[in-house]
Amino acid sequence: MIETKSNVDFSLKRDLFGRLVAIVKDGVEKVGVVPVRAFPISAPTAGFALLDAEGHELAWLSDLASLPRPDREIFEQALSAREFTPEIRRLLEVSSFATPSTWTVETDRGPTRFVLKGVEDIRSLTPPRLMVTDSHGVNYLIQSLNLLDRHSRKLLDRFL
Amino acid sequence: MMSGLSHVNAKEPPALPPNSAPTAVAPELTQQLAPHEVLIASLALDLDDDLHYAPGLLALTAARLLVQHPTDHSWSEYALDSDLTLEYRDHAGVATLELRDAKHTLSRWHFTLEQHRAARRLIEDFNRIRDGRVRDPSLETTCPTCGGPLAAGDECPACARAVHTPPSTWTLLRLWRFARPYSRQLISGFLLTLAATAATLVPPYMTMPLMDKVLIPFGNGVPIRFDLVGLYVGGLLGAAVLAWALGWARTYILALVSERIGADLRTTTFDHMLRLSLEYYGGKRTGDLMARLGSETDRICVFLSLHLLDFATDVLVILMTATILFVVNPWLALVTLLPLPIIAWMIHVVRDHLRHGFEKANRIWSEVTNVLADTIPGIRVVKAFAQEQRESVRFRDANRRNLAVNDRVNAVWSLFTPTVTLLTEVGLLVVWGFGIWQVSRHQITVGVLTAFLAYISRFYTRLDSMSRIVSVTQKAAAGAKRIFEVLDHVSSVPEPVDPVRIDALKGAIELSNVGFRYGSRAVLEGISLDIAPGEMIGLVGHSGSGKSTLVNLTCRFYDVGEGAIKVDGIDIRALAVADYRRNVGLVLQEPFLFFGTIGDNIAYGKPDAGRAEIVAAARAAHAHEFILRLPHGYDSLVGERGQTLSGGERQRISIARALLIDPRILILDEATSAVDSETEKEIQGALDNLVRGRTTIAIAHRLSTLRQANRLVVLDRGRIVEVGGHDELMALKGDYFRLYQTQRRQIEIDEISWTPAGLEREA
Numbered sequence A: 001m002i003e004t005k006s007n008v009d010f011s012l013k014r015d016l017f018g019r020l021v022a023i024v025k026d027g028v029e030k031v032g033v034v035p036v037r038a039f040p041i042s043a044p045t046a047g048f049a050l051l052d053a054e055g056h057e058l059a060w061l062s063d064l065a066s067l068p069r070p071d072r073e074i075f076e077q078a079l080s081a082r083e084f085t086p087e088i089r090r091l092l093e094v095s096s097f098a099t100p101s102t103w104t105v106e107t108d109r110g111p112t113r114f115v116l117k118g119v120e121d122i123r124s125l126t127p128p129r130l131m132v133t134d135s136h137g138v139n140y141l142i143q144s145l146n147l148l149d150r151h152s153r154k155l156l157d158r159f160l
Numbered sequence B: 001m002m003s004g005l006s007h008v009n010a011k012e013p014p015a016l017p018p019n020s021a022p023t024a025v026a027p028e029l030t031q032q033l034a035p036h037e038v039l040i041a042s043l044a045l046d047l048d049d050d051l052h053y054a055p056g057l058l059a060l061t062a063a064r065l066l067v068q069h070p071t072d073h074s075w076s077e078y079a080l081d082s083d084l085t086l087e088y089r090d091h092a093g094v095a096t097l098e099l100r101d102a103k104h105t106l107s108r109w110h111f112t113l114e115q116h117r118a119a120r121r122l123i124e125d126f127n128r129i130r131d132g133r134v135r136d137p138s139l140e141t142t143c144p145t146c147g148g149p150l151a152a153g154d155e156c157p158a159c160a161r162a163v164h165t166p167p168s169t170w171t172l173l174r175l176w177r178f179a180r181p182y183s184r185q186l187i188s189g190f191l192l193t194l195a196a197t198a199a200t201l202v203p204p205y206m207t208m209p210l211m212d213k214v215l216i217p218f219g220n221g222v223p224i225r226f227d228l229v230g231l232y233v234g235g236l237l238g239a240a241v242l243a244w245a246l247g248w249a250r251t252y253i254l255a256l257v258s259e260r261i262g263a264d265l266r267t268t269t270f271d272h273m274l275r276l277s278l279e280y281y282g283g284k285r286t287g288d289l290m291a292r293l294g295s296e297t298d299r300i301c302v303f304l305s306l307h308l309l310d311f312a313t314d315v316l317v318i319l320m321t322a323t324i325l326f327v328v329n330p331w332l333a334l335v336t337l338l339p340l341p342i343i344a345w346m347i348h349v350v351r352d353h354l355r356h357g358f359e360k361a362n363r364i365w366s367e368v369t370n371v372l373a374d375t376i377p378g379i380r381v382v383k384a385f386a387q388e389q390r391e392s393v394r395f396r397d398a399n400r401r402n403l404a405v406n407d408r409v410n411a412v413w414s415l416f417t418p419t420v421t422l423l424t425e426v427g428l429l430v431v432w433g434f435g436i437w438q439v440s441r442h443q444i445t446v447g448v449l450t451a452f453l454a455y456i457s458r459f460y461t462r463l464d465s466m467s468r469i470v471s472v473t474q475k476a477a478a479g480a481k482r483i484f485e486v487l488d489h490v491s492s493v494p495e496p497v498d499p500v501r502i503d504a505l506k507g508a509i510e511l512s513n514v515g516f517r518y519g520s521r522a523v524l525e526g527i528s529l530d531i532a533p534g535e536m537i538g539l540v541g542h543s544g545s546g547k548s549t550l551v552n553l554t555c556r557f558y559d560v561g562e563g564a565i566k567v568d569g570i571d572i573r574a575l576a577v578a579d580y581r582r583n584v585g586l587v588l589q590e591p592f593l594f595f596g597t598i599g600d601n602i603a604y605g606k607p608d609a610g611r612a613e614i615v616a617a618a619r620a621a622h623a624h625e626f627i628l629r630l631p632h633g634y635d636s637l638v639g640e641r642g643q644t645l646s647g648g649e650r651q652r653i654s655i656a657r658a659l660l661i662d663p664r665i666l667i668l669d670e671a672t673s674a675v676d677s678e679t680e681k682e683i684q685g686a687l688d689n690l691v692r693g694r695t696t697i698a699i700a701h702r703l704s705t706l707r708q709a710n711r712l713v714v715l716d717r718g719r720i721v722e723v724g725g726h727d728e729l730m731a732l733k734g735d736y737f738r739l740y741q742t743q744r745r746q747i748e749i750d751e752i753s754w755t756p757a758g759l760e761r762e763a
């Protein structure tokens, strides 16, 4: 069995440019570190890592509880600043049932519009979740078909 | 100033709300500007600080940067000091622009990648104004959006084609394009059908006099007139024979046409598919494309040649019969037509239902083929990990979903047809009843009634078959939609409208400020490199640093996102794709051989090559001897994907293939990485032959293979970090030095652990 344990021996702060700085062993400061989730979609709360500016792993956290309070807030805040997966709550309109099709949707981040290039850009994740990728590579999440209203379901059904 | 703004906005439509952002902001911005202040660049912000969608604006003038904050729509301004910098970065589709002075960050704005290019231009202008430079005049001849060359009239051919227009939904009408070449046969088929149907309409008409002049007078005591019987029965026979002959001719002609239309549809679609860029194939599933080309084209051609004509004749027959009925007796005719509006309404109801169902069924059918297209080439992995059960479940699931969708369509469908039949049966009863009532009142004769009933049964049969066509039509429409999705797809590597002709290239390659991204991921940025004709460049860097992407761009498998690639001073986007590729030889890590003989595979890029040429190429590629050792020599079959050969053998054949076309530009992408070091030595000899005298870009994992390179270029995370000769770069003690050291250590470890001493030590 291969296992990875949390190794938390760093603390976090922000510098004047707003960059995240990790202070590791012996007070060495690493500027521009990046927190990431290992399974951002299937298990967003299990498995985090802190990468340095070159993309090498500085630390692994199996869950955030292992981080002390102030660091955890900085970590979470930095995570959310990098995450952009709007969740589609409602489909208002689609320009056509053939692709490319322009979708007008309501998301948890407000209303928006995007171009769906092909039906293969709607992928099923662990059911019942769906992921829609637009022409610029932004991913949108649909939690479940059943949570959408009738109109949205009907529109979406034409692409599934 | 206003026009400048609206120009920018027209190019870069904001995300939502649809109409509020630019038009609402524009007058406000005008208010912000001083009387003679000119807007130089602007950028629509569409995300606020918490990454929620909200409109804002960033505007650049000669003196300041104006910002309307997405959160509260308030304005701020920043005077353009010399210590200000704009920092751009993007991640997961969100771009961030940071304004900094020497000490700290002043502000930070977010927007989606849709505004990416506007942002780039704003930053460029910002830096230019801050440094007091003037605008680069060469920018005026390149497209502001993609950096490509502009055609006459300031229009960018690449951008003009990249519009996201969905294919028209009148796909069935668009199929006419494939039927037109056969219009003569189709028209004669139609006329034959018409004549055949007319012939079938004769018999009922003859029953009228047979009844009224022969049978009913006989009932009243008049002897049967056999001359009349002979005439009428002869007429009936003649009509039947005629209908038979006509029907035979029609079926034969239409069957021929059907096959030809199907073949045309398939070849046209396949031709189009071959011209699409790698980007297209990156997103598509093999099984899906195969399903579209296979079963769906088939369905469409059957529809076009058979059902469409059937439908036309049905309509005609119905019209003809209705006319006859009305001529014979208008009241009875009216009663006959009673079910018609109900059927029309029903068709209207089920039509959309059916089409969506069939579309879904098609998509799911693709899934079924996808599983096959995945599993069969990967069968070694499936077996190695003993996952047969899992693949079987996947296939079964796809089939089950297929069944479920079809069941739903069939539920609608199975109800529809019998209902139409029921309606026609009821109609028949009504006609009987109404007819007998009319006979009793002496308004019509018995003959008229029997003729009527004979016609009506034909009429209703037609109605039945016409309603059946609803399903076939919707099936074809669903298939046509998917075919046109392929046919309407414009290649993201477009052919230039007016290509520059080239004969032979010298082979100078110039990359200027090349940038590229896959979706939202930036993979290359600011790559600039001049390669002289005949020079060999070694491209090194960690895996994932963008080396293959760079050569893909050089081959024009993808078009650059920013900047330009020029050969002999000509932008490669201005050359005909095939013309250019003829000058490029490519050897990949995983050589792909096609099913066929070794000779055919070597001659793949030059099918008219003579045998002597093929042998010479194989010799230079050090493949000649092993080929001769095979039982059938150059005529040996290599199997699908060349699976009967070893990796090194396949690689040497692919080198011979590249040698044979004698390209000016040669690209080796990890050509020796997949083989052991013994084989590599052999291949290396072949490669040395190949490289001689050509402009070469070679990527190699083992740095030792690049000893012949004139210059080494080190890539790191999409940027060039070092350029120079081996010794130069080693002296620099930078990235290359580290790469080299790591490999040295690796080789030493390998050597130690494989020598007997090393093995002993391990034990």
Ligand SMILES: Nc1ncnc2c1ncn2[C@@H]1O[C@H](COP(=O)(O)OP(=O)(O)O)[C@@H](O)[C@H]1O
Pocket (backbone or CB within 6 Å): B282, B518, B521, B523, B541, B542, B543, B544, B545, B546, B547, B548, B549, B550
């Ligand atoms: N078709 C693709 N779609 C999306 N990302 C890709 C694609 N091909 C490569 N990439 C990504 O682009 C980066 C550069 O890849 P590549 O040029 O193949 O690297 P290299 O050849 O240097 O190993 C990698 O991070 C890879 O994951």
Ligand SMILES: [Mg+2]
Pocket (backbone or CB within 6 Å): B547, B548, B549, B669, B670
């Ligand atoms: Mg590669």
